[in-house]
Amino acid sequence: MFCVAPPELETKMNITKGGLVLFSANSNSSCMELSKKIAERLGVEMGKVQVYQEPNRETRVQIQESVRGKDVFIIQTISKDVNTTIMELLIMVYACKTSCAKSIIGVIPYFPYSKQCKMRKRGSIVSKLLASMMCKAGLTHLITMDLHQKEIQGFFNIPVDNLRASPFLLQYIQEEIPDYRNAVIVAKSPASAKRAQSFAERLRLGIAVIHGEAQDAESDLVDGRHSPPMVRSVAAIHPSLEIPMLIPKEKPPITVVGDVGGRIAIIVDDIIDDVDSFLAAAETLKERGAYKIFVMATHGLLSSDAPRLIEESAIDEVVVTNTIPHEIQKLQCPKIKTVDISMILSEAIRRIHNGESMSYLFRNIGLDD
Amino acid sequence: MSNIKIFSGSSHQDLSQKIADRLGLELGKVVTKKFSNQETCVEIGESVRGEDVYIVQSGCGEINDNLMELLIMINACKIASASRVTAVIPCFPYARQDKKDKSRAPISAKLVANMLSVAGADHIITMDLHASQIQGFFDIPVDNLYAEPAVLKWIRENISEWRNCTIVSPDAGGAKRVTSIADRLNVDFALIHKERKKANEVDRMVLVGDVKDRVAILVDDMADTCGTICHAADKLLSAGATRVYAILTHGIFSGPAISRINNACFEAVVVTNTIPQEDKMKHCSKIQVIDISMILAEAIRRTHNGESVSYLFSHVPL
Numbered sequence: 289m290f291c292v293a294p295p296e297l298e299t300k301m302n303i304t305k306g307g308l309v310l311f312s313a314n315s316n317s318s319c320m321e322l323s324k325k326i327a328e329r330l331g332v333e334m335g336k337v338q339v340y341q342e343p344n345r346e347t348r349v350q351i352q353e354s355v356r357g358k359d360v361f362i363i364q365t366i367s368k369d370v371n372t373t374i375m376e377l378l379i380m381v382y383a384c385k386t387s388c389a390k391s392i393i394g395v396i397p398y399f400p401y402s403k404q405c406k407m408r409k410r411g412s413i414v415s416k417l418l419a420s421m422m423c424k425a426g427l428t429h430l431i432t433m434d435l436h437q438k439e440i441q442g443f444f445n446i447p448v449d450n451l452r453a454s455p456f457l458l459q460y461i462q463e464e465i466p467d468y469r470n471a472v473i474v475a476k477s478p479a480s481a482k483r484a485q486s487f488a489e490r491l492r493l494g495i496a497v498i499h500g501e502a503q504d505a506e507s508d509l510v511d512g513r514h515s516p517p518m519v520r521s522v523a524a525i526h527p528s529l530e531i532p533m534l535i536p537k538e539k540p541p542i543t544v545v546g547d548v549g550g551r552i553a554i555i556v557d558d559i560i561d562d563v564d565s566f567l568a569a570a571e572t573l574k575e576r577g578a579y580k581i582f583v584m585a586t587h588g589l590l591s592s593d594a595p596r597l598i599e600e601s602a603i604d605e606v607v608v609t610n611t612i613p614h615e616i617q618k619l620q621c622p623k624i625k626t627v628d629i630s631m632i633l634s635e636a637i638r639r640i641h642n643g644e645s646m647s648y649l650f651r652n653i654g655l656d657d
Numbered sequence: 658m659s660n661i662k663i664f665s666g667s668s669h670q671d672l673s674q675k676i677a678d679r680l681g682l683e684l685g686k687v688v689t690k691k692f693s694n695q696e697t698c699v700e701i702g703e704s705v706r707g708e709d710v711y712i713v714q715s716g717c718g719e720i721n722d723n724l725m726e727l728l729i730m731i732n733a734c735k736i737a738s739a740s741r742v743t744a745v746i747p748c749f750p751y752a753r754q755d756k757k758d759k760s761r762a763p764i765s766a767k768l769v770a771n772m773l774s775v776a777g778a779d780h781i782i783t784m785d786l787h788a789s790q791i792q793g794f795f796d797i798p799v800d801n802l803y804a805e806p807a808v809l810k811w812i813r814e815n816i817s818e819w820r821n822c823t824i825v826s827p828d829a830g831g832a833k834r835v836t837s838i839a840d841r842l843n844v845d846f847a848l849i850h851k852e853r854k855k856a857n858e859v860d861r862m863v864l865v866g867d868v869k870d871r872v873a874i875l876v877d878d879m880a881d882t883c884g885t886i887c888h889a890a891d892k893l894l895s896a897g898a899t900r901v902y903a904i905l906t907h908g909i910f911s912g913p914a915i916s917r918i919n920n921a922c923f924e925a926v927v928v929t930n931t932i933p934q935e936d937k938m939k940h941c942s943k944i945q946v947i948d949i950s951m952i953l954a955e956a957i958r959r960t961h962n963g964e965s966v967s968y969l970f971s972h973v974p975l
Contacts, residue, residue: 406789407801416793438756439790442767450757478832478846485829485850495829495850495865499836540840545847545866647760656829 307358308332308641309389313380315339315347316367318613322397323363325630330638335360339376347372349379355389359641363395363633366612370400374418378425385426393429393640394422395633397611398587402436403559405443419443431636433611433629434558434586449646451636452653453586453609456627458490460607461554464625465582471552472496472578476569480557486656487556487584496546496553498569542572549577554584560608561589563597570602580604588614588624595621660740661961662705666714666730668723669933672747673713675950680958685710689726697722699729706738711782711957716750717909717932724750724769728776735777743780743960744773745953747931748879748907752787755794770794782956784931784949785878785906800966802952804906804929806973809841811927811947812874816902822872823847823898825864827889835876847873849889862892869897879907880928883914887921900924907931908944915941 310332312323327334336352362384364377377394384392404414415436422430423445430444433451441448461468468491475484475497488495553573560566560583570581581603588608590598598606599621606621608614609629618624632649639646664685665673677684686702712734714727727744734742754765766787773781774797781799786792792799812819824839826832826848839846847866873893880886880903890901901923908928910918918926918941926941928934929949938944951974959966 405793407792407799413793437788437790438758439788439793441757442755442764442770442790442794448757475829475832478836481826481829481832481848481850488850494863497832497848497865499846540843543845545845645760650760 308637309335309353309355309358309360310637311335311337311351311360311362311380311384313337313339313349313362313364313376314367314373315341315376316369316373318615319365319367319373321613321615322365322610322630322633325628326363326395326634326637329630329634337380339380341372347375347379349376349383351380351383351387355384355387357388357390359391359393360384360389361393361395361637361641366396366398366400374400374421378421381422381425381427391428392426393431393637394427395431395637397433397609397629397633398589399432399435399440402440405437405440413443415440416443429640431633431640433609433633436558449636449640449649451629451632451649452657453611453627453629453632454487454490454653454657456609456629456632457556457584457586457607458487460625460627461491461582461584465552465554467552468554469493470550471554472546472548474498474546474548474553474555474569474573476555476557476565482656483558484556486654487554489654489656494546496544496548498542498544498572500540500542542568544572544576548573551578552580552582553578554582557583557585559587559589560585560606561587561591561594563590563594563601566603567597567601574602582607584608587611588617588626590614590617590624595624598623660707661709661711661957662703662739663711663713663957664701664730664734666712666723666726668718668726669713669715669747669930671933671935672715672930672950672953675948676713676745676954676957679951679954687730689730697726697729699726699733701730701733701737704737705734707740709961710734710739710742711745711961712742713745713747713953715747715932716752717748720750724772728772731773731776731778741779742777743782743957744778745782745957747784747929747949747953748909749783749786749791752791753879755788755791764794766791767794780960782953782960784929784953787878800956800960802956802966803970804931804947804949804952805838805841806969806971807929807947807949807952808876808904808906808927809838810973811904812838812842816872816874818872820844822874823866823868825849825866825868825873825875825889825893827875827877827885831877834878838876849892862888864892864896868893871898873898873901875901875903877903877905879909880905880926881909881914882912883910883917883921886926887917890921890923894922902927904928908934908937910934910937910944918943 312320338350367373401414430448435450473484473488473495475481481497484495583606585608595617607625609627662685663677664687688700690698712730731742751765751769784802785804786801824835824846826835829850832848835846849862886903893901904927906929923943925945926943927945929947934946955974
């Protein structure tokens with residue numbers, strides 16, 4: 289068993305150390321399920337707040353109880369309308385700051401814009417921009433889960449607790465996949481090989497890595513290094529520049545490094561959004577002899593047509609956590625299963641409020657996780 | 658080129674000189690010394706008022722002394738009215754401390770980024786950051802140059818059977834880097850990962866991919882004590898590789914690294930000169946160096962002239 293609820297979770301929240309207020313910054317009611325579960329586990333009531341859109345689409349926040357001198361925890365799950373969700377959070381944080389809250393802790397299970405965390409061509413590092421805006425608005429601490437890149441913690445000037453969903457997903461594998469010892473952990477692109485290794489190590493399984501045609505959205509082909517300026521002759525740029533002797537193939541053929549024949553393939557990743565690359569990976573694994581295909585991811589964005597595509601695909605099951613609400617997608621596709629992570633978020637809140645160590649929540653977590 | 662000055666810190670004078678030579682400039686006059694209490698003192702020996710200043714200092718050797726020296730040089734130029742100060746840091750110090758990998762761990766790379774900004778740096782030029790997200794630790798422009806084009810050039814020119822090679826990552830974290838090189842060479846890749854079959858069993862290295870009867874080229878961004886790459890080399894040889902090379906951008910080679918390389922089965926360990934290697938080459942004949950001064954020099958030239966730098970991401974200046 290990888291994740292056992294500590295005994296203190298069963299007891300009510302110790303609120304002797306000053307007040308605690310729990311808010312949900314979502315105007316969208318479907319996004320409030322996780323907040324309710326967390327509040328229930330902590331044995332506290334959700335704080336009274338109104339978050340709504342004005343007729344001109346501006347966001348309005350009205351906090352309807354005192355937060356002076358209190359630890360305010362603002363839970364924000366990201367809806368499809370991501371920019372509105374961000375503004376709701378920032379406005380609520382700022383409202384709490386100007387209302388003299390002692391500390392304002394953002395609980396953002398899925399950190400939006402986290403894929404835009406490095407320079408691409410002349411783009412912006414949007415997750416850094418978002419981090420700066422949150423700090424400026426008045427956030428004093430952030431609790432999140434499975435950041436797309438752990439280095440995003442360094443974009444903040446405040447403490448960041450990057451919790452991990454892997455113990456819950458590992459537990460699911462062990463309890464719900466009967467023949468999991470005959471599985472191989474698969475990275476659908478080289479970028480997620482580290483995560484695959486982390487899972488494989490703890491389950492004591494082998495790994496495989498897929499590489500080739502189905503380039504994921506983060507492929508470095510969109511980086512500046514593959515886009516020299518459009519100039520007729522190289523000499524026109526600078527006489528001393530040399531063209532590489534071998535132009536790379538546009539699309540290397542899809543390859544699987546590692547053996548999946550006669551095995552269950554478990555594809556692991558942090559985000560499942562646009563599912564094309566997962567479907568291509570599943571097809572490839574089937575061709576290579578995998579007899580069952582599972583996809584495990586922390587954040588199930590499952591955008592646009594994803595549920596229908598999964599339902600029609602070679603994938604047997606998609607397992608995601610409830611960092612993002614996806615009840616509608618589950619109705620469209622019974623293959624989507626949910627693992628509840630409210631337990632770890634509520635325990636993180638309890639520990640931070642009581643000034644206890646967070647290390648306990650990171651046991652069984654490897655360096656590569 | 659007018660209105661440009663290049664200064665060298667004491668960490669890598671040789672690289673600074675090569676950069677200046679390629680640009681047809683002389684290194685600026687600067688005196689760096691230590692007081693008896695070991696404090697660093699810097700005196701800029703010529704006017705920098707209104708100049709575009711480039712300070713070359715790598716994160717190696719006495720790393721904290723070199724970092725403080727760089728910060729003091731940046732600040733000295735800034736308060737002497739330089740119009741812009743660019744720190745050229747071929748090997749970024751503390752780059753591996755880029756995330757909280759355990760409770761209460763500091764993100765030291767972010768601290769260094771803040772220190773450089775506070776000192777007065779307006780721009781950073783560096784090479785093969787351990788994680789490119791480190792660019793986001795800064796609020797100033799960062800050009801993260803790649804050694805990859807120079808590495809590809811070296812492979813094609815120095816390994817006769819490069820068409821029959823496999824590019825290998827010594828750990829899962831480097832898989833993305835090796836696939837980029839493998840694609841450009843149109844060859845296969847493999848990776849090595851640690852596996853525990855039983856709870857009380859020691860980690861064993863498992864090769865994922867095929868190297869039998871092929872030249873194996875281990876690629877990573879840096880090698881420090883060289884334990885991982887030496888184990889990986891043994892693994893590759895026992896898996897049937899005909900020869901094993903290691904190619905690394907930053908050859909730190911601390912502690913037992915040199916003796917490990919000497920005892921390992923490498924044909925060659927190839928590093929760039931982001932860190933000085935002369936001393937190490939005297940003690941280890943397997944170490945070979947790829948000169949990247951022309952990439953840094955061209956980046957400086959383009960930055961100074963307001964030209965695009967992205968061309969350098971896929972091309973090597975002659």
